[in-house]
Amino acid sequence: MWVGGGTKWVIMSTTNPVGSATARRYERYLPVVEYVSRTAAFDLEMVKRACDGEKPAFVTRIVNELVSQGWLIRETSEGLYRWNTGRGTFSPRKWLDEKLFGTQLKASPEQERPRERLLDQGADQLRNSELIAILVRSGRPGESAMTAGEKVAKAFAGRLEDLAHAGRGSVKSISPAVEKTAYCQIMAGIELGRRIAALTDDKVTTKIGGAADAKAFCRRQFARLASDNKQEEFHVVTLDTKNQVIDTHQITVGTLDASLVHPREVFRPAIRDAAATVILVHNHPSGDSTPSREDLSVTRRLESSGKLIGIEVLDHIVLGKDSETSIREYDA
Numbered sequence: 360m361w362v363g364g365g366t367k368w369v370i371m372s373t374t375n376p377v378g379s380a381t382a383r384r385y386e387r388y389l390p391v392v393e394y395v396s397r398t399a400a401f402d403l404e405m406v407k408r409a410c411d412g413e414k415p416a417f418v419t420r421i422v423n424e425l426v427s428q429g430w431l432i433r434e435t436s437e438g439l440y441r442w443n444t445g446r447g448t449f450s451p452r453k454w455l456d457e458k459l460f461g462t463q464l465k466a467s468p469e470q471e472r473p474r475e476r477l478l479d480q481g482a483d484q485l486r487n488s489e490l491i492a493i494l495v496r497s498g499r500p501g502e503s504a505m506t507a508g509e510k511v512a513k514a515f516a517g518r519l520e521d522l523a524h525a526g527r528g529s530v531k532s533i534s535p536a537v538e539k540t541a542y543c544q545i546m547a548g549i550e551l552g553r554r555i556a557a558l559t560d561d562k563v564t565t566k567i568g569g570a571a572d573a574k575a576f577c578r579r580q581f582a583r584l585a586s587d588n589k590q591e592e593f594h595v596v597t598l599d600t601k602n603q604v605i606d607t608h609q610i611t612v613g614t615l616d617a618s619l620v621h622p623r624e625v626f627r628p629a630i631r632d633a634a635a636t637v638i639l640v641h642n643h644p645s646g647d648s649t650p651s652r653e654d655l656s657v658t659r660r661l662e663s664s665g666k667l668i669g670i671e672v673l674d675h676i677v678l679g680k681d682s683e684t685s686i687r688e689y690d691a
Contacts, residue, residue: 622664648679
């Protein structure tokens with residue numbers, strides 16, 4: 360609750376203490392805002408004299424903020440400020456509450472807070488905005504984590520997958536509460552979820568019966584390669600005698616050529632996994648999954664090497680942005 364006398368106000372709470380820094384800001388703002396709210400017309404010098412203990416620049420900033428929000432109108436010829444009667448009734452405390460606290464999660468009933476709802480009902484019961492709010496974690500004056508979550512969820516409604524590729528600047532332009540730490544938490548949460556989903560899918564469909572299965576598996580497992588399109592990466596998928604996936608291994612990062620993709624490096628993890636067959640995988644940063652002449656050359660070289668050591672190259676999948684190509688089918 361708020362307890363005060365004259366123009367001095369102190370924040371007190373028995374259940375939800377407000378941060379002392381925010382409390383001090385509230386105490387500092389209130390005398391200035393209350394004075395101007397009681398004055399029909401004034402100039403800056405009047406307010407600065409009335410709030411003698413406050414820094415002049417701070418007083419000017421508050422008045423300018425009220426002008427920018429349409430509460431005050433500045434009469435340029437006279438240097439006076441008047442209240443905009445068409446804006447409605449101005450309440451100093453309501454204005455300060457919205458500015459400094461916004462819709463802070465701490466002010467919400469406990470059963471309505473995302474973290475408490477997650478613990479009580481499970482993560483699957485939360486809306487996208489609530490999950491994002493948990494990742495944002497803490498808001499800023501005037502914008503809570505919940506507000507940030509709602510804004511980001513609305514901006515990506517119907518295309519939530521695009522959030523994974525949104526830059527820090529673009530997300531912050533949606534909500535100023537998404538600072539560097541909050542952005543990192545959102546991206547980390549998305550990537551962890553993607554990796555868990557890939558592992559879950561692998562357990563459901565681990566047997567590769569042909570080119571269609573190989574393409575579907577690689578599209579899921581290496582979704583990052585298809586979407587990032589920054590540089591080429593070469594990976595190998597190891598399989599057992601029943602063509603069930605054992606593991607995946609990164610071999611090289613960089614332009615695909617015979618000198619980089621050496622048989623020794625490709626088949627070393629396959630031998631370690633006691634694999635019977637392997638699937639080769641790499642991406643094209645151009646987004647076009649059509650195999651190049653070098654892709655075909657590397658594939659034939661590795662197929663020949665595999666025959667010598669008794670490990671068959673089942674297929675070579677090339678990932679593009681929106682498609683994937685089986686070299687086994689392409690070169691048939």
